[in-house]
Amino acid sequence: MKNPSVWAVVIAAAVAASMAMGIRQTFGLFLLPLGxxxxxxVVTLGLAVALHNLTWGIVQPVTGMxxxxxxxxxxxxxxxxxxAAGLGLVAVHPSAVTAFVGIGLMxxxxxxxAGTGSVIAAVGRAAPPERRGSLLGIAAAGGSVGQALLVPYAQVGMGWFGAVATLGAMAIAALFIVPAARVMEWSPRNPLAPRRSLSELxxxxxxxxQERDFALLTLGFFACGFQLAxxxxxxxAHLxxxxxxxxxxxxxxxxxGLFNIPGSWLCGKLGGVIRPEVxxxxxxxxxxxAIALFATxxxxxxxxxxxxxxxGSIWLGSVPLTAAAIARRFGVADLGALYGVCFFSHQIGGFLGAGAAAVLVQTTGSYAAFWPVMVLVGLGAVAANWATRGPIRAAAAA
Known part of the structure; x- marks a missing residue:
């Protein structure tokens, strides 16, 4: 399917994101039972998840390009x-080494x-500029559908069959990404458009x-990864x-996951009404x-x-808004690569958020000291995004 319809691309992207993002949202449930x-x-599994976040961030610019x-x-x-291979490796031979290789790297x-960062680029290229924000929001909400379905599936599976067997079932679920990918964008939508090589990344x-406002947007995305990871x-485990x-x-x-289904769409829609950085x-x-109140x-x-x-109402709302902000500044031809550059900062935050908390709870037996850090990092992101200016280039060029 060389050039599927816009809605076919959106639905296929949502399915792929649903599996890719939904499965990783269950990792926290495995932390204690798998141990x-x-x-x-717990610290080994926590650091494996932290490595997962860092690996994701490192490869996202490359996979986007x-x-x-x-x-x-x-x-x-x-x-x-x-x-599927990474989850299956841990399920077949659970150990500290396979946790780092399977969960952390693979x-x-x-x-x-296959996550949201990759599939939204296909949606951004398929969608007309006037509908891009809301369609990006729908695709991002696909990750929340997976979370809403796979989290209770994982919890029930661990209760009936154990954590190892449930991890194997998650590996099978990951294979649903493959047929969805075939529909999404198997070839570049515009083959005549110039395509960059990896050496240009x-x-x-x-x-x-070097553009001040893109740097601020990237800095703010660090906080998103830190908090969500x-x-x-x-x-x-905290509960x-x-x-x-x-x-x-x-x-x-x-x-x-449930509340983020409408939340992502609304955030994407909002990005078409006001400046996405605002x-x-x-x-x-x-x-x-919300974090400050919960901690207090x-x-x-x-x-x-x-x-x-x-x-949940704002969980993945940052994804369509960040993608829309990049598209308004640079167009959509390099959207996957530029989102990946921005997302690398997000995943450095994710690595630190998941990893530092794992070390803290192993050392002190409590997460109490981490909550104030979460709030301060989030307020820094507010300042960074509100300090940006409107794009100089024409909206959605290219």
Missing amino acids: TETGIS LGDRYGAGRVAAVGGLLY TGLGVGC PGLARSAL FLTTHLP ALCGMPPWLGATSLMLV ALGAVYLVRSL LPVTEWGTLLFAAVL
Whole structure:
């Protein structure tokens, strides 16, 4: 399917993102049960997830550029196979080494190829400029559908069959990315458009980062990764340490996914009405205030569910807004590569958020000292995005 319809691209991108993003959102549920079954320590699994985030960030500019040149669908299909192989490796032979190789490296490569950062470039190229924001939001919401479905699936599976068997089932689920990728964008949508080679990526990144406002946008995305990686990886464990029942962690992550389905679409729509960087600052402000309240007030079941609902409404809203901001400044021909450059900062934040928290809880037995850091980092992102100026170039050039 050389040039599928816009809605076919959006739906296929949403399915691929649903599997790629939904599976990784379950990693926090495995943190304690997988350790109990296999003897792998919590800090080892936490650092493996941190490495997953860092690997994802490192490869995202490369996979984005490969998708721009050869078609995002081809790259996503490779990602689905890598994802399944990485999860299957840990399921077949669980150990500290396979956790780092399978979860840390292979699934990091897989989500870099098939996650939201890669597939939204295909949507951005397929969508007309006047509808780009809302369609990017719909594609980003696909990741939340996966989270809403796969989190309870993983929780029930661990209860019935154990963590190792459930990880194997997740590997099978990752294979659904491959047929979706075939529909999404198997070849470049405009084969006559100039396509950059990988050797041009460093120059493209330097040129973009020399622009003050792109650098500020990239800096703000660091905070997004820092906050979300910590919450995805450690919120269930934090609730368990607070004496909350096991179902609460899974239900919270499921609610995040459910509320982000309309939330991502609304954020994408908002990016077409006001400047995306202004909307991004508001997203980071609401998220930081919610985190501050959750950390300050006593932990209760209803308070946690409300916190998850608020977070969910803006969880992946930063993705379509960031993509829209880049498209307004640079056009869509290099959207995958430039989003990848910006996303590398996001995943450095994710690596630090997941990894530092794993070391902290192993050392102190508590996450208490980490919550104020989460708030301060988020407020820094608010300042960075609100300090940007409107794009000088024509909107959605190229």
